[in-house]
Amino acid sequence: xxxxxxxxxxxxxxxxxxxxxxxxxxxxxxxxxxxxxxxxxxxxxxxxxxxxxxxxxxxxxxxxxxxxxxxxxxxxxxxxxxxxxxxxxxxxxxxxxxxxxxxxxxxxxxxxxxxxxxxxxxxxxxxxxxxxxxxxxxxxxxxxxxxxxxxxxxxxxxxxxxxxxxxxxxxxxxxxxxxxxxxxxxxxxxxxxxxxxxxxxxxxxxxxxxxxxxxxxxxxxxxxxxxxxxxxxxxxxxxxxxxxxxxxxxxxxxxxxxxxxxxxxxxxxxxxxxxxxxxxxxxxxxxxxxxxxxxxxxxxxxxx
Numbered sequence: 001x002x003x004x005x006x007x008x009x010x011x012x013x014x015x016x017x018x019x020x021x022x023x024x025x026x027x028x029x030x031x032x033x034x035x036x037x038x039x040x041x042x043x044x045x046x047x048x049x050x051x052x053x054x055x056x057x058x059x060x061x062x063x064x065x066x067x068x069x070x071x072x073x074x075x076x077x078x079x080x081x082x083x084x085x086x087x088x089x090x091x092x093x094x095x096x097x098x099x100x101x102x103x104x105x106x107x108x109x110x111x112x113x114x115x116x117x118x119x120x121x122x123x124x125x126x127x128x129x130x131x132x133x134x135x136x137x138x139x140x141x142x143x144x145x146x147x148x149x150x151x152x153x154x155x156x157x158x159x160x161x162x163x164x165x166x167x168x169x170x171x172x173x174x175x176x177x178x179x180x181x182x183x184x185x186x187x188x189x190x191x192x193x194x195x196x197x198x199x200x201x202x203x204x205x206x207x208x209x210x211x212x213x214x215x216x217x218x219x220x221x222x223x224x225x226x227x228x229x230x231x232x233x234x235x236x237x238x239x240x241x242x243x244x245x246x247x248x249x250x251x252x253x254x255x256x257x258x259x260x261x262x263x264x265x266x267x268x269x270x271x272x273x274x275x276x277x278x279x280x281x282x283x284x285x286x287x288x289x290x291x292x293x294x295x296x297x298x299x300x301x302x303x304x
Contacts, residue, residue, distance in 0.1 A: 004053070013042070013049035014216045022203045023050060032161055032182035034197065037205035040249010043185040046205070047142035050181065056138040059180070061126035063149040069156055073166055074128045081116040088112050117170035128166050130180040139180035147186040151193065158195055210237045213253060220254045224261050231267050232257050235301040239279065242297055244289075246282040269298055
């Protein structure tokens with residue numbers, strides 16, 4: 001586990017031992033990892049760092065409401081298939097009625113069908129891309145925000161991840177020669193099925209402690225002043241406990257420290273007001289932090 005922690009740290013991702021254990025076990029047991037947590041805690045970054053640390057290719061499937069099977073698995077390139085048919089007709093290899101040039105011989109039509117349903121006309125979407133990578137490299141499959149997809153897609157995902165194979169009627173069944181490492185993320189916008197949870201190793205990713213966030217920001221921004229990083233993380237910690245509607249995540253902290261560095265590396269009340277849009281992404285929160293609540297937070301965090 002220590003080696004994996006070091007490998008992830010080399011990519012700029014600071015992981016604790018509990019996360020490293022889950023990732024290590026998932027790789028050894030060839031099981032997916034389900035990461036749940038509030039938006040912005042770094043769930044997506046786990047998959048990105050894991051791919052970089054292991055030398056794998058990251059394949060990402062971004063989930064959304066209404067995600068259909070053909071967007072996740074595969075579809076045929078109909079425009080190129082139609083062009084191939086038209087070219088075959090122009091050569092006289094097949095007639096417009098779909099049969100061979102002799103009218104009785106259907107060999108030309110059969111050959112054309114095999115030609116237009118060849119692998120080069122197959123558009124590989126993320127799930128098929130991960131199961132059968134064209135370059136043979138190991139793959140980390142990121143199924144991002146799986147809770148945004150509907151239950152029908154979740155059932156499809158269970159089927160694919162259960163066997164790590166995809167059946168294309170025109171080509172046959174494609175089986176993974178090497179199973180990809182799979183990371184699923186969820187923000188708890190809806191309850192995931194027990195069936196999906198049982199097939200995964202589970203890890204809850206909380207907001208980092210103040211000291212760990214200092215480590216994370218310092219790793220992401222090695223040029224930032226140490227004192228600035230520490231004071232900024234202290235203020236963010238106070239904000240997270242301040243009852244705001246949209247709590248800033250780690251990515252917002254990193255962006256904010258980067259912005260503070262660009263405006264002179266000074267953290268005071270004036271720069272907090274000027275750069276508040278880096279942390280707050282809700283109008284009510286932005287208004288509130290400019291008022292008495294904001295002044296109280298600054299006093300508590302020792303920001304003049």
